[in-house]
Amino acid sequence: MPILHTEAITLRRRRGREADALVTLFTRRAGKIIASTRGVLKTTSRYAGVTQPFNHLNVILYAKVQEQEIWTLTQVSLVESFDAVQGDLKRIAWASCLAEWIEAFSGDFESNLAVWDLLLDTLRGWNRREPTEEELIQCQWRLLVSAGLQPNLHHCHRCGGRESSAWYYLPADGCLACAACVHQGLRLGHGAIQALRRMTGPAPAPLIRLTPQQKNEIRRLLLTHVEYHTGVRLRSPLFLEQLDF
Numbered sequence: 001m002p003i004l005h006t007e008a009i010t011l012r013r014r015r016g017r018e019a020d021a022l023v024t025l026f027t028r029r030a031g032k033i034i035a036s037t038r039g040v041l042k043t044t045s046r047y048a049g050v051t052q053p054f055n056h057l058n059v060i061l062y063a064k065v066q067e068q069e070i071w072t073l074t075q076v077s078l079v080e081s082f083d084a085v086q087g088d089l090k091r092i093a094w095a096s097c098l099a100e101w102i103e104a105f106s107g108d109f110e111s112n113l114a115v116w117d118l119l120l121d122t123l124r125g126w127n128r129r130e131p132t133e134e135e136l137i138q139c140q141w142r143l144l145v146s147a148g149l150q151p152n153l154h155h156c157h158r159c160g161g162r163e164s165s166a167w168y169y170l171p172a173d174g175c176l177a178c179a180a181c182v183h184q185g186l187r188l189g190h191g192a193i194q195a196l197r198r199m200t201g202p203a204p205a206p207l208i209r210l211t212p213q214q215k216n217e218i219r220r221l222l223l224t225h226v227e228y229h230t231g232v233r234l235r236s237p238l239f240l241e242q243l244d245f
Protein backbone atom coordinates (compact mmCIF):
# COMPACT_ATOMS: atom_id res chain seq x y z
CA MET A 1 0.00 0.00 0.00
CA PRO A 2 1.64 3.29 -1.08
CA ILE A 3 2.18 5.81 1.71
CA LEU A 4 3.46 9.32 1.15
CA HIS A 5 4.91 11.54 3.86
CA THR A 6 5.47 15.08 2.57
CA GLU A 7 5.05 18.80 3.10
CA ALA A 8 1.93 20.19 1.41
CA ILE A 9 -0.06 23.37 0.91
CA THR A 10 -3.84 23.21 0.57
CA LEU A 11 -4.90 24.86 -2.69
CA ARG A 12 -8.61 24.24 -2.32
CA ARG A 13 -11.07 22.44 -0.06
CA ARG A 14 -14.54 21.36 -1.07
CA ARG A 15 -17.33 19.38 0.49
CA GLY A 16 -17.38 15.62 -0.06
CA ARG A 17 -19.92 13.13 1.30
CA GLU A 18 -21.51 14.04 4.64
CA ALA A 19 -18.89 15.84 6.73
CA ASP A 20 -16.00 14.64 4.58
CA ALA A 21 -13.97 17.09 2.54
CA LEU A 22 -11.85 16.79 -0.57
CA VAL A 23 -8.68 18.82 -0.39
CA THR A 24 -6.52 19.63 -3.38
CA LEU A 25 -2.96 19.66 -2.10
CA PHE A 26 0.21 20.83 -3.76
CA THR A 27 2.85 18.61 -2.20
CA ARG A 28 6.59 19.11 -2.14
CA ARG A 29 7.41 15.54 -3.09
CA ALA A 30 4.65 14.65 -5.52
CA GLY A 31 2.99 17.83 -6.85
CA LYS A 32 -0.79 17.96 -6.99
CA ILE A 33 -2.78 15.33 -5.10
CA ILE A 34 -6.48 15.25 -4.25
CA ALA A 35 -7.13 13.72 -0.84
CA SER A 36 -10.23 12.90 1.13
CA THR A 37 -10.42 13.71 4.80
CA ARG A 38 -12.92 11.92 6.99
CA GLY A 39 -15.35 14.04 9.01
CA VAL A 40 -13.20 17.12 8.69
CA LEU A 41 -16.17 19.48 8.35
CA LYS A 42 -17.58 18.49 11.75
CA THR A 43 -17.02 21.29 14.23
CA THR A 44 -15.38 18.81 16.58
CA SER A 45 -12.79 17.67 14.02
CA ARG A 46 -9.26 18.58 15.00
CA TYR A 47 -8.36 18.76 11.29
CA ALA A 48 -11.08 21.33 10.42
CA GLY A 49 -8.90 24.40 10.80
CA VAL A 50 -5.64 22.93 9.68
CA THR A 51 -6.88 21.73 6.27
CA GLN A 52 -8.30 25.11 5.20
CA PRO A 53 -6.65 26.67 2.13
CA PHE A 54 -3.13 28.13 2.23
CA ASN A 55 -1.77 26.34 5.28
CA HIS A 56 1.71 24.84 5.05
CA LEU A 57 1.38 21.30 6.39
CA ASN A 58 3.11 18.04 7.06
CA VAL A 59 0.86 15.26 5.80
CA ILE A 60 0.74 11.51 5.55
CA LEU A 61 -1.35 10.19 2.67
CA TYR A 62 -2.11 6.68 1.59
CA ALA A 63 -3.80 4.88 -1.27
CA LYS A 64 -4.58 1.25 -2.06
CA VAL A 65 -2.78 1.58 -5.39
CA GLN A 66 -0.40 4.26 -6.66
CA GLU A 67 -2.70 5.27 -9.54
CA GLN A 68 -5.64 5.98 -7.25
CA GLU A 69 -7.28 9.30 -8.12
CA ILE A 70 -8.23 10.32 -4.58
CA TRP A 71 -5.86 9.49 -1.74
CA THR A 72 -6.70 9.45 1.95
CA LEU A 73 -5.27 12.00 4.33
CA THR A 74 -4.43 10.11 7.49
CA GLN A 75 -2.28 12.54 9.46
CA VAL A 76 -1.77 16.24 9.21
CA SER A 77 0.12 18.79 11.28
CA LEU A 78 0.59 22.50 10.78
CA VAL A 79 4.06 23.74 9.80
CA GLU A 80 3.19 27.37 9.13
CA SER A 81 -0.07 29.27 8.79
CA PHE A 82 -0.58 32.44 6.80
CA ASP A 83 -3.10 34.18 9.04
CA ALA A 84 -2.86 37.56 7.34
CA VAL A 85 -3.71 35.93 3.98
CA GLN A 86 -6.51 33.77 5.38
CA GLY A 87 -8.10 36.63 7.29
CA ASP A 88 -8.28 39.17 4.47
CA LEU A 89 -10.72 38.90 1.58
CA LYS A 90 -8.43 40.68 -0.85
CA ARG A 91 -5.44 38.47 -0.08
CA ILE A 92 -7.64 35.36 -0.23
CA ALA A 93 -8.70 36.44 -3.73
CA TRP A 94 -5.08 36.85 -4.92
CA ALA A 95 -3.98 33.59 -3.30
CA SER A 96 -6.99 31.75 -4.77
CA CYS A 97 -6.07 33.04 -8.22
CA LEU A 98 -2.50 31.76 -7.84
CA ALA A 99 -3.78 28.43 -6.46
CA GLU A 100 -6.16 28.04 -9.38
CA TRP A 101 -3.36 28.65 -11.87
CA ILE A 102 -1.13 26.09 -10.13
CA GLU A 103 -3.98 23.58 -10.19
CA ALA A 104 -4.58 24.22 -13.91
CA PHE A 105 -0.92 23.70 -14.82
CA SER A 106 -0.07 20.76 -12.56
CA GLY A 107 -0.57 17.14 -13.46
CA ASP A 108 -1.36 14.75 -10.61
CA PHE A 109 1.75 13.33 -8.92
CA GLU A 110 4.16 15.50 -10.90
CA SER A 111 6.71 16.89 -8.48
CA ASN A 112 7.80 20.45 -9.30
CA LEU A 113 10.09 22.12 -6.78
CA ALA A 114 10.15 25.41 -8.70
CA VAL A 115 6.38 25.69 -8.39
CA TRP A 116 6.51 24.56 -4.75
CA ASP A 117 9.04 27.31 -3.92
CA LEU A 118 7.06 29.89 -5.90
CA LEU A 119 3.87 29.09 -3.97
CA LEU A 120 5.52 29.05 -0.56
CA ASP A 121 7.58 32.22 -1.14
CA THR A 122 4.56 34.10 -2.51
CA LEU A 123 2.32 33.14 0.43
CA ARG A 124 5.06 34.20 2.87
CA GLY A 125 5.41 37.54 1.05
CA TRP A 126 1.64 38.17 0.91
CA ASN A 127 1.39 37.31 4.59
CA ARG A 128 3.79 40.16 5.39
CA ARG A 129 2.47 42.82 3.00
CA GLU A 130 -0.35 43.61 0.57
CA PRO A 131 -0.20 41.66 -2.69
CA THR A 132 0.10 43.57 -5.95
CA GLU A 133 -1.20 42.63 -9.36
CA GLU A 134 2.34 43.03 -10.73
CA GLU A 135 3.53 40.26 -8.37
CA LEU A 136 0.65 38.03 -9.38
CA ILE A 137 1.46 38.57 -13.07
CA GLN A 138 5.11 37.65 -12.46
CA CYS A 139 3.99 34.47 -10.66
CA GLN A 140 1.61 33.63 -13.50
CA TRP A 141 4.39 34.14 -16.00
CA ARG A 142 6.74 31.83 -14.08
CA LEU A 143 4.02 29.15 -14.10
CA LEU A 144 3.63 29.57 -17.86
CA VAL A 145 7.41 29.23 -18.32
CA SER A 146 7.48 26.19 -16.04
CA ALA A 147 4.82 24.56 -18.24
CA GLY A 148 6.55 25.69 -21.48
CA LEU A 149 3.42 27.65 -22.40
CA GLN A 150 4.48 31.30 -22.30
CA PRO A 151 3.24 33.47 -25.20
CA ASN A 152 5.85 34.99 -27.47
CA LEU A 153 5.93 38.74 -26.83
CA HIS A 154 9.18 39.58 -28.57
CA HIS A 155 8.01 40.42 -32.06
CA CYS A 156 5.14 40.36 -34.52
CA HIS A 157 4.32 36.81 -35.57
CA ARG A 158 3.65 37.99 -39.14
CA CYS A 159 6.31 40.61 -40.02
CA GLY A 160 8.87 40.20 -37.21
CA GLY A 161 8.64 43.89 -36.14
CA ARG A 162 9.32 44.72 -32.48
CA GLU A 163 7.63 48.12 -32.26
CA SER A 164 3.97 48.95 -32.85
CA SER A 165 1.45 51.42 -31.42
CA ALA A 166 -0.81 48.49 -30.63
CA TRP A 167 -0.70 44.70 -30.69
CA TYR A 168 -3.20 41.91 -31.24
CA TYR A 169 -2.95 38.59 -29.44
CA LEU A 170 -3.44 35.50 -31.63
CA PRO A 171 -4.63 32.66 -29.33
CA ALA A 172 -4.06 29.76 -31.73
CA ASP A 173 -0.43 30.80 -32.31
CA GLY A 174 0.20 31.98 -28.73
CA CYS A 175 1.83 35.06 -30.29
CA LEU A 176 1.32 38.74 -30.98
CA ALA A 177 0.81 40.49 -34.30
CA CYS A 178 1.38 44.21 -34.84
CA ALA A 179 -1.37 46.65 -35.78
CA ALA A 180 0.02 46.92 -39.33
CA CYS A 181 -0.50 43.17 -39.95
CA VAL A 182 -3.71 42.39 -38.04
CA HIS A 183 -6.78 44.44 -37.12
CA GLN A 184 -8.89 42.14 -34.98
CA GLY A 185 -8.72 40.09 -31.83
CA LEU A 186 -7.60 40.96 -28.33
CA ARG A 187 -5.99 44.40 -28.56
CA LEU A 188 -3.19 45.55 -26.26
CA GLY A 189 -1.41 48.90 -26.14
CA HIS A 190 2.34 49.04 -26.69
CA GLY A 191 2.80 50.17 -23.07
CA ALA A 192 1.33 46.91 -21.73
CA ILE A 193 3.52 44.78 -24.00
CA GLN A 194 6.66 46.77 -23.18
CA ALA A 195 5.95 46.46 -19.45
CA LEU A 196 5.29 42.72 -19.78
CA ARG A 197 8.55 42.27 -21.70
CA ARG A 198 10.45 44.04 -18.92
CA MET A 199 8.65 42.11 -16.16
CA THR A 200 9.29 38.71 -17.72
CA GLY A 201 12.73 39.05 -19.32
CA PRO A 202 15.89 37.23 -18.18
CA ALA A 203 16.44 39.89 -15.46
CA PRO A 204 12.87 40.83 -14.54
CA ALA A 205 12.43 44.42 -13.35
CA PRO A 206 11.01 44.21 -9.81
CA LEU A 207 9.49 47.64 -9.43
CA ILE A 208 7.34 48.18 -12.50
CA ARG A 209 3.97 49.74 -11.74
CA LEU A 210 1.28 49.14 -14.31
CA THR A 211 -1.54 51.55 -15.07
CA PRO A 212 -5.09 50.25 -14.49
CA GLN A 213 -5.53 49.93 -18.26
CA GLN A 214 -2.29 47.96 -18.63
CA LYS A 215 -3.34 45.65 -15.78
CA ASN A 216 -6.67 45.08 -17.46
CA GLU A 217 -5.08 44.35 -20.85
CA ILE A 218 -2.49 41.96 -19.38
CA ARG A 219 -5.11 40.20 -17.25
CA ARG A 220 -7.24 39.57 -20.35
CA LEU A 221 -4.21 38.41 -22.35
CA LEU A 222 -3.16 35.88 -19.71
CA LEU A 223 -6.71 34.65 -19.15
CA THR A 224 -7.39 34.18 -22.87
CA HIS A 225 -4.04 32.47 -23.38
CA VAL A 226 -4.41 30.04 -20.47
CA GLU A 227 -8.02 29.14 -21.20
CA TYR A 228 -7.21 28.54 -24.86
CA HIS A 229 -4.11 26.43 -24.21
CA THR A 230 -5.21 24.43 -21.15
CA GLY A 231 -8.96 24.16 -21.82
CA VAL A 232 -9.57 25.09 -18.17
CA ARG A 233 -12.25 27.69 -17.42
CA LEU A 234 -10.82 29.83 -14.63
CA ARG A 235 -13.10 31.13 -11.88
CA SER A 236 -10.80 33.51 -10.03
CA PRO A 237 -10.58 36.39 -12.58
CA LEU A 238 -14.33 36.82 -12.17
CA PHE A 239 -13.86 36.90 -8.42
CA LEU A 240 -11.10 39.51 -8.71
CA GLU A 241 -13.21 41.68 -11.01
CA GLN A 242 -16.25 41.50 -8.73
CA LEU A 243 -14.15 42.69 -5.82
CA ASP A 244 -12.82 45.45 -8.10
CA PHE A 245 -9.25 45.68 -6.84
Ligand SMILES: [Zn+2]
Nearest residue numbers: 156159178181
Ligand atom coordinates in the same frame (compact mmCIF):
# COMPACT_ATOMS: atom_id res chain seq x y z
ZN1 LIG B 1 3.54 42.81 -38.11
